[in-house]
Amino acid sequence: MSSKNILIIGAGRSSSSLIKYLLDESVKHNWHVTVGDMSLEMAKQKVKNHPNGNAILFDINNENQRNTQISNADIVVSMLPAFMHMSVANDCVRLKKHLVTASYVSKEMAALDADAKNAGIVLLNEMGLDPGIDHMSAMQIIDKLKAEGADITSFKSYCGGLVAPESNDNPWGYKFSWNPRNVILAGQGTAMYIENGKYKYIPYNRLFTQTEKIYIENYGYFEGYANRDSLSYRSAYGLENIDTMLRGTLRMPGYCSAWNVFVKLGWTDDTYKIENSHKMTFAQLLEAFLLESNQSLKKRLADFMNLSEDSEEIKKIEWLEIFTDKKIKTENGTPAQILQELLEEKWLLKKEDKDMIVMQHLFEYVSKGKKHLITSSLVAKGEDQTYTAMAKTVGLPAAIAVKMILLNKLDLEGVKIPTEKNIYEPILDELKLFGINFIENHC
C-alpha cells in the first residue's frame, strides 16, 4: 500500500471533524496528514500529536511554502475563506494535485475547468453543508423522482446553523456556531426566487418580515427567510422549468421580526464608519439613529417600529443591553462591526453548549396525474465545542470525498460540485454513520 500525503490548509473551527476523520482513516490507509494554519497553535490543537499527523505554520501568501507543501501532497483540502482559495487552486492545477473545498465555485474557480481537465485533476468544490449536503440530499431525491417520470413542480430548501434546544437559554434562540460577521450581514442584497411560475423579489429592507413557517418533527416550528439568488439553482439542479424554487435560511420563531429592528435601524450596515464610536455607549448610538424626543429610548424604538414596549421584539432588543450605558469598544467602527461586538458577547456558544444544524427540503411533484409532497429533514447536533454540528456537517463531506479520491473510488476531472450520483450516493451513505441522516415524509 503506497503512502499518500494529504495537505489541509486552515485549522479553524470548521476543520475539526475533517481533520479527525482523515487522521482516524490515515492509520489503515497509510496516509500522512499535514495541517497548516496561520496559527501553529490551532493546527497543533487539531492534530493532537497523532502519529500520522503534522501541524505546521502556514502562510498562504508565501509562494515558496505553498509550492513546497502542495508539491509534497497527493491531495489538498482548502478550508480557507472562499476568497483565499485561488492561489491554492492555481498551484494545484500547475502541480497536478486534486483540491477539495467546501466553498461555492467562484467565477475564477469555474474558469480553471479546462486547465484542471488537462492536468488530470479535480477541483471539487461545495463539499460542505450549505453548499454541499444540501446539493447531495436534494439531488438524490430529484434524480429518483425524475427516474420515476415524476414532474417536480416545487422545491424549497431551508438550512440553519442554530443552537440545540437544550443549550438555548437566550430569547433570540441563537448563538454563533460559525462566522459572526456573516450572520450580521446575512441577506444583504435582494432575495430572488420563483413561485408559481412568477419571479419574486424581496429587498433586504423587508426580507426579515416575509418568513415561512417550517415544521420539523420532534423539534417544532422554525422560521425561514429567502436567500439571495434561488434562481440560479434551477439549472444547477436540472430543474429549468420548475414553477417554484426557493432556498432559505432557518431561525427560531421570533428571531426574524426582532432582527428586522436592526435592519430598519441601519445597524447591519457595513459601508461607513461611525465617527468616535469608541467614545459612545450603545444607548448613545441608538439615539443617533432615532428622532429627537423626551421619551425613553425603549419607547422611541418601539414607536419607530410600530411595536409595543412589551412586544417580544423589544424584549429581545432590551436583553442585548442596547438601552444601557454599556460602552462600545470598537474604534470608529461600522454599525455592523459594533453590532457584532455586542452579539459576540451575548450570543457566545458556551463551553457546555451544543449547536444544531437543521435542514429541510420540501418537494411538490406530479406523478401519474396525482400531486405528491415530500419533506426531507436533517437535524444534527454537535458533540461539544470542538466537534460541533457545524464542523461535522461542513467537514465530513469533504473528508469522505478526500478518502474516495485517494482510494480511486471517485474518478473526476475538472471543476466539480457534488450534484452527480457517483459523488453524492456513497458520501450520503457514509454520513449516516455519523448521524447525518435525512428523514423523509411522503404524502
Next chain:
Amino acid sequence: MSSKNILIIGAGRSSSSLIKYLLDESVKHNWHVTVGDMSLEMAKQKVKNHPNGNAILFDINNENQRNTQISNADIVVSMLPAFMHMSVANDCVRLKKHLVTASYVSKEMAALDADAKNAGIVLLNEMGLDPGIDHMSAMQIIDKLKAEGADITSFKSYCGGLVAPESNDNPWGYKFSWNPRNVILAGQGTAMYIENGKYKYIPYNRLFTQTEKIYIENYGYFEGYANRDSLSYRSAYGLENIDTMLRGTLRMPGYCSAWNVFVKLGWTDDTYKIENSHKMTFAQLLEAFLLESNQSLKKRLADFMNLSEDSEEIKKIEWLEIFTDKKIKTENGTPAQILQELLEEKWLLKKEDKDMIVMQHLFEYVSKGKKHLITSSLVAKGEDQTYTAMAKTVGLPAAIAVKMILLNKLDLEGVKIPTEKNIYEPILDELKLFGINFIENHC
C-alpha cells in the same frame, strides 16, 4: 491684447450657458473657444457658428488628441462626468495648463495638489451649483459672521433642481433637468449629520420619511431630505465645532413620501438584473415585488405601504401607469434602470417647460449673547430648454472663473475649491447680473 485659447470638453446639457458666456466674452478679449464632445453635432449646436468658436469631435480616450488640444489651450474646462476628469487633469499638470471643473474633488484629484503647484497651475474644482454656488454663498455669510465675532451654532443647506411652478403639470412636481440616473439612485447609502452636538444617521430605507419643511418666499413650502455625508463639510467650511450641520436635497411637498414607495419596494436597486424584464409589463414587475393575493395591485401596494388607495402617494404611483400592462423595454435591466425608463418618459422636461433651481441656507448664530437667524435663498429659473436654470447655475460659475484666470484676476495654484473670498466674492457679484441672486432674511 494677446489671443488666448479655451478648451471646453463636454458639450452636454450643463455646458450651454458656460459655452455661451465664454463665446460672448471672447469677442472683446480676443479669445478662441474650442468645444469638444464625443458628439460633433452636440458641440456644433452649442457653438452656433460663432466666429471665435470651433466645434470638434473629441475622444477623451484618444491620448494624442488630448495632448494636442490641451497643448493648444491656455485653460481647459472639463464638463465630463466626474470619473472621467483624471486623464485631463494629469495632462493639464504635465502641460502646465489651468483646469476648471464643476465636480467634487476626488481623492485622485486632491493628490495632484503638489504637482499642480510645481507646474504653477490651478486645478479649480467644485465650480458649479452644488458643489459650487453652495460653497460660495455659504462661505460669504460664514466669513462675514466670523469677522463680526459671531458664534455659528447651526448651518443647514438645501438645494434642489426642480421644475418651475408654471411648467409643473404633474402630480410629482418633478421633471428631469439633469442626469435621471442620479435622481433614481439619490440618497443611497446612509445620511449622516450632526444636530445639537449629537451625531445622526438615517439609513436609506427611511431617508425619504424624515423630511424637513423649507419655506421660500413667493414660492411656498418645499421638503428637504438629508444628503449623504454632511459631517465632512464641518472642516471644509471651517466650522469644526458647530452643533448642527446638515446638507440636504429639496423636492416639492409630497414627493418624498411617494418616492419612498419605490425605496421600500426595492425599485431603486441598481445591483442586480431582472431576468427577462423586456418580456414583462410594469404590472407584472410590481407583482414580483408583492405578496400573492387576489386583490388588485393598487390595493396590495397601498396595504404594503400602510396607505389608503386614494392617498396622494398611491395617486402619484398610479399616474406613472405602474398598475397597467404598459410594456417594459429595458432588457434584463436592474430595477433602477427599469424605473428610469418609465420616469424619463413621465418626467420629461418638455420643449416649453422651464426648470428651477432652489437653494436655501439656514444659519443660527450667537452674537453679543443674542441668538440670531439668517436664511439666504436663491431661486433661479431657466429661460428655455437650452439655457436651463441648471445649465446657468452649473456653467456660469466655471465660466466666470475661466475669465478671471485668463485676465489674471485670480492668482491660484494647486487643487482648489471656491471657499476663499478672493474667488467667491467677484463670482457671486457677477452671477447677480444673470439673476443668480440670494435673498437674505435676518431675525
